[in-house]
Amino acid sequence: xxxxxxxxxxxxxxxxxxxxxxxxxxxxxxxxxxxxxxxxxxxxxxxxxxxxxxxx
Amino acid sequence: xxxxxxxxxxxxxxxxxxxxxxxxxxxxxxxxxxxxxxxxxxxxxxxxxxxxxxxxxxxxxxxxxxxxxxxxxxxxxxxxxxxxxxxxxxxxxxxxxxxxxxxxxxxxxxxxxxxxxxxxxxxxxxxxxxxxxxxxxxxxxxxxxxxxxxxxxxxxxxxxxxxxxxxxxxxxxxxxxxxxxxxxxxxxxxxxxxxxxxxxxxxxxxxxxxxxxxxxxxxxxxxxxxxxxxxxxxxxxxxxxxxxxxxxxxxxxxxxxxxxxxxxxxxxxxxxxxxxxxxxxxxxxxxxxxxxxxxxxxxxxxxxxxxxxxxxxxxxxxxxxxxxxxxxxxxxxxxxxxxxxxxxxxxxxxxxxxxxxxxxxxxxxxxxxxxxxxxxxxxxxxxxxxxxxxxxxxxxxxxxxxxxxxxxxxxxxxxxxxxxx
Numbered sequence: 001x002x003x004x005x006x007x008x009x010x011x012x013x014x015x016x017x018x019x020x021x022x023x024x025x026x027x028x029x030x031x032x033x034x035x036x037x038x039x040x041x042x043x044x045x046x047x048x049x050x051x052x053x054x055x056x
Numbered sequence: 057x058x059x060x061x062x063x064x065x066x067x068x069x070x071x072x073x074x075x076x077x078x079x080x081x082x083x084x085x086x087x088x089x090x091x092x093x094x095x096x097x098x099x100x101x102x103x104x105x106x107x108x109x110x111x112x113x114x115x116x117x118x119x120x121x122x123x124x125x126x127x128x129x130x131x132x133x134x135x136x137x138x139x140x141x142x143x144x145x146x147x148x149x150x151x152x153x154x155x156x157x158x159x160x161x162x163x164x165x166x167x168x169x170x171x172x173x174x175x176x177x178x179x180x181x182x183x184x185x186x187x188x189x190x191x192x193x194x195x196x197x198x199x200x201x202x203x204x205x206x207x208x209x210x211x212x213x214x215x216x217x218x219x220x221x222x223x224x225x226x227x228x229x230x231x232x233x234x235x236x237x238x239x240x241x242x243x244x245x246x247x248x249x250x251x252x253x254x255x256x257x258x259x260x261x262x263x264x265x266x267x268x269x270x271x272x273x274x275x276x277x278x279x280x281x282x283x284x285x286x287x288x289x290x291x292x293x294x295x296x297x298x299x300x301x302x303x304x305x306x307x308x309x310x311x312x313x314x315x316x317x318x319x320x321x322x323x324x325x326x327x328x329x330x331x332x333x334x335x336x337x338x339x340x341x342x343x344x345x346x347x348x349x350x351x352x353x354x355x356x357x358x359x360x361x362x363x364x365x366x367x368x369x370x371x372x373x374x375x376x377x378x379x380x381x382x383x384x385x386x387x388x389x390x391x392x393x394x395x396x397x398x399x400x401x402x403x404x405x406x407x408x409x410x411x412x413x414x415x416x417x418x419x420x421x422x423x424x425x426x427x428x429x430x431x432x433x434x435x436x437x438x439x440x441x442x443x444x445x446x447x448x449x450x451x452x453x454x455x456x457x458x459x460x461x462x463x464x465x466x467x468x469x470x471x472x473x474x475x476x477x
Binding site for chain 1: 158159160161163164167216217220221224225226227228242244248249251252255
């Protein structure tokens with residue numbers, strides 16, 4: 001019974017959820033990158049140009 | 057947005073067609089895209105062709121996001137190649153204005169159609185794109201993660217988008233109620249969608265496949281003499297002059313030497329080969345503009361792509377898609393088809409006659425070193441496989457226009473014209 005119910009579930013919701021996890025990880029990555037470039041900035045290194053990312 | 061994509065040659069142009077009269081209630085507009093001369097499928101592409109199709113899809117997703125839209129699906133079948141082997145997006149109806157920013161609905165499909173096969177081709181085996189012929193909606197992620205080497209987890213992109221993704225899918229199936237609530241509660245900013253898209257781009261870019269030495273790789277350098285090659289090129293140039301330029305298929309194109317000659321002579325050329333390394337090299341040569349543009353495709357002539365999907369018609373067979381080709385070029389493959397694969401000469405002749413009004417074909421006799429290797433460990437059951445037998449068989453369908461011996465070998469080149477138009 002259980003098995004036949006499972007066949008009707010959409011694995012797509014897993015694809016939706018995992019994006020939230022990845023997005024939060026990437027945001028943390030950006031945070032550390034900012035620290036990295038701030039430190040490098042002290043030594044006169046320039047940050048490479050980033051694409052403009054805007055929110056609605 | 058449309059003009060921008062068309063100008064960049066990312067999207068196929070279309071025109072609006074006048075509506076039927078009376079207008080059906082559920083019809084908004086009818087658009088007619090420009091028609092491509094040939095449709096191909098991801099299981100016929102080389103590694104870099106699939107990679108470029110993936111990157112094009114993501115680039116378009118990025119541009120769409122910036123314009124307040126997104127792609128509502130990310131199927132590999134939404135990308136085609138132009139006759140000069142440039143990837144182009146063909147599904148104009150994939151674009152959707154999003155009102156509520158949720159997670160990207162095309163994400164799962166993108167990973168199944170592009171990322172999983174590319175990772176498998178790169179890290180497991182290049183023939184893994186053939187999984188797409190049995191999995192119509194892309195390689196299932198649990199299967200991909202099972203086939204990938206353990207070390208693929210150390211690539212952060214592959215860990216996130218394939219391994220973790222597959223785990224989350226399995227978990228969400230176990231805890232359906234909780235998952236549905238979580239998904240509904242999620243909101244994503246446009247910035248986070250762009251971050252994921254950029255991360256997918258860098259993950260795809262991190263995947264490489266370098267063709268290692270195969271039998272066919274550097275075939276001309278390793279196996280055939282300079283004199284033979286030069287003579288063959290000259291003869292083929294001469295034969296091509298006798299054929300009106302049109303659509304030409306090079307069956308067994310190898311490194312494309314003769315496909316490029318045909319393109320130079322003004323033909324629109326399809327360069328088919330069974331070897332992924334040859335198709336890859338041809339694609340990269342064309343991409344970098346080092347040669348006249350031809351259309352490279354991975355084709356095993358004795359087992360070409362079948363019709364798949366519902367009623368075997370969702371993706372048609374290769375043979376159904378090859379239409380309107382006026383010239384066939386079958387150079388040094390007759391022995392592979394007839395001796396290595398046991399296809400009778402008569403069957404090969406009638407197949408080629410069904411397909412092509414003009415045919416350039418090379419006969420490789422049993423005295424040839426290559427054929428000797430093929431016959432080394434088996435009985436020679438091929439009585440009709442002689443110059444006389446070959447000519448008699450082909451002349452049942454074709455008129456012999458020209459014939460040239462390719463000294464110093466015993467191979468012979470023929471130019472045939474079909475008896476019946």
